[in-house]
Amino acid sequence: MTVFKTFFKVLKNYKISLIIYLSISIGVTAMLAGMSGGSDNKYSTTSHGLIVIDNDDSEISRELVAFLDEYNEIKKGDYTDEQIAQLMYYTKISNYLVIPEGFGDAFTAGNIDASSMIDSTKDAGSRMGYLIEAEIESYLNLYANYMRGGYDAAEAAGLAKTALMDHSSVEMIGDGKEEVSSIFVIFQCLPYGILTMLFSAVLPVILRFNTEIINKRTNISSTSNTKIQFSLAAAVSVVAVIVFTLLMVIGSVMSKEAFTDRWFLIFVDMIVFSLTVIMMIVALSNFRIKVDFAAGLTNIICLSFSFLGGIFVPLEFLGGGAKTIGQFLPTYWFSEALLRIKDGKGIADIANCLLIQLLFGVMVMAIGLAVGKYNVKKAE
Numbered sequence: 001m002t003v004f005k006t007f008f009k010v011l012k013n014y015k016i017s018l019i020i021y022l023s024i025s026i027g028v029t030a031m032l033a034g035m036s037g038g039s040d041n042k043y044s045t046t047s048h049g050l051i052v053i054d055n056d057d058s059e060i061s062r063e064l065v066a067f068l069d070e071y072n073e074i075k076k077g078d079y080t081d082e083q084i085a086q087l088m089y090y091t092k093i094s095n096y097l098v099i100p101e102g103f104g105d106a107f108t109a110g111n112i113d114a115s116s117m118i119d120s121t122k123d124a125g126s127r128m129g130y131l132i133e134a135e136i137e138s139y140l141n142l143y144a145n146y147m148r149g150g151y152d153a154a155e156a157a158g159l160a161k162t163a164l165m166d167h168s169s170v171e172m173i174g175d176g177k178e179e180v181s182s183i184f185v186i187f188q189c190l191p192y193g194i195l196t197m198l199f200s201a202v203l204p205v206i207l208r209f210n211t212e213i214i215n216k217r218t219n220i221s222s223t224s225n226t227k228i229q230f231s232l233a234a235a236v237s238v239v240a241v242i243v244f245t246l247l248m249v250i251g252s253v254m255s256k257e258a259f260t261d262r263w264f265l266i267f268v269d270m271i272v273f274s275l276t277v278i279m280m281i282v283a284l285s286n287f288r289i290k291v292d293f294a295a296g297l298t299n300i301i302c303l304s305f306s307f308l309g310g311i312f313v314p315l316e317f318l319g320g321g322a323k324t325i326g327q328f329l330p331t332y333w334f335s336e337a338l339l340r341i342k343d344g345k346g347i348a349d350i351a352n353c354l355l356i357q358l359l360f361g362v363m364v365m366a367i368g369l370a371v372g373k374y375n376v377k378k379a380e
Helices: 002-036 059-071 081-089 103-108 128-148 153-165 177-209 212-219 225-255 261-284 291-308 320-326 330-342 347-379
Strands: 049-054 095-099 119-122
Touching: 002 177, 002 225, 049 059, 049 081, 059 095, 059 103, 059 128, 059 153, 081 119, 095 128, 103 128, 119 128, 128 153, 177 225, 177 261, 177 291, 177 330, 225 261, 261 330, 261 347, 291 320, 291 330, 320 330, 330 347
Parallel strands: 049 095
Antiparallel strands: 095 119
């Protein structure tokens, strides 16, 4: 019992780390949940910087320039080729447009390729320039259609502009879609909280108990080594249960969902992942890591596991190399199980994901215990 109480006395020294990582976990989860939440039902165009040289100066070309100026910033003045290149390089403009002489006459005569007469210089590696060219082509096609329908140039220009600028609101049909997706977004991030909170609090405490001075004191005490290890295991279990329960409550409250079928499946996935993390900590505690290095190790492991395991970056967005590495990490299989639950799969479908997580933990813990046994024999 003395070891159990001492564990929590030492743990108090790391309460700031617990609070910080808990706050980070909640903040990141809330941010991602907010980004994935309801979508804006309004559409708005993106404004681009443009330089337009109108050498035609016809009614058609002036209407085209007026259309482009409606939602874009047309820069005035004379620019050298070097200045234009710099503006484009720093994305101050997306296109340098030159409307040639004869453009208006060709358009009025019904030349369907009139838009190709416009010389457009753009950055080939940027999508912005292509969007402007698509806007010009759409506008001129509508403009020509209205003129063929009997409207004069000014009326046709106004109707074409109105048609392209009328971005109607889009309303999604269906209720509850936000809540369905939010539970997966929220619980996708919570393993980061489990990793950071347990590593930042439990690992340094265990490392302190494994220091040479503490080991010598415990070895000469009346308490057997078995009781000491049992007390440490009980204390670690209590901390893990508290952290797990806290994060499950936070996730359930934020997602507004609890005790549903998929919630229970996620619950099982979280339990298995937590057990795996504990086994990782047990393994690392046998490597004679200095207590001062625990904080750095926490960041290295937690961030790498989160980025490569689909916690911060969805699995479908991981590159081939990153995904290959990620398959060796428990976070990857936690995320894979979550994806299957999202697709409506049951416990049998995620069983292999749970098993791989546990096998990872057992393998790492076995290596750690073997190293610890070797260190004890070496010390003797």
